[in-house]
Amino acid sequence: AYIITEPCIDVKDGDCTLACPVDCIYEGGRMFYIQPDECINCGLCLSICPVDAIVYDMELTDEMRPFEKINREFFEEV
Numbered sequence: 001a002y003i004i005t006e007p008c009i010d011v012k013d014g015d016c017t018l019a020c021p022v023d024c025i026y027e028g029g030r031m032f033y034i035q036p037d038e039c040i041n042c043g044l045c046l047s048i049c050p051v052d053a054i055v056y057d058m059e060l061t062d063e064m065r066p067f068e069k070i071n072r073e074f075f076e077e078v
């Protein structure tokens with residue numbers, strides 16, 4: 001799945017949600033989150049984000065890795 005990372009915090013541009021064909025990007029608190037079970041890995045949201053916050057999970061750096069869990073846990077809390 002694709003993961004939203006740190007640069008989204010307090011930026012929340014939101015255009016990624018318009019690009020997503022399955023509407024799996026949700027707003028919550030200080031950033032947006034991708035629901036990993038709904039993401040179809042189309043990559044359409046990737047180039048839309050003005051701050052390059054969206055990263056494919058296989059390409060996460062160690063610094064970005066915690067956001068994989070943060071995105072998943074956002075949806076488990078509900």
Ligand code: SF4
Pocket residue numbers: 002019020021022023024025034038039040041042043044045046
């Ligand atoms: Fe939506 Fe595609 Fe981005 Fe996944 S990769 S969040 S399905 S636009």
Ligand code: F3S
Pocket residue numbers: 004007008009011012013014015016017031032048049050051052053054
């Ligand atoms: Fe955040 Fe970028 Fe989407 S700033 S809301 S991931 S377009």
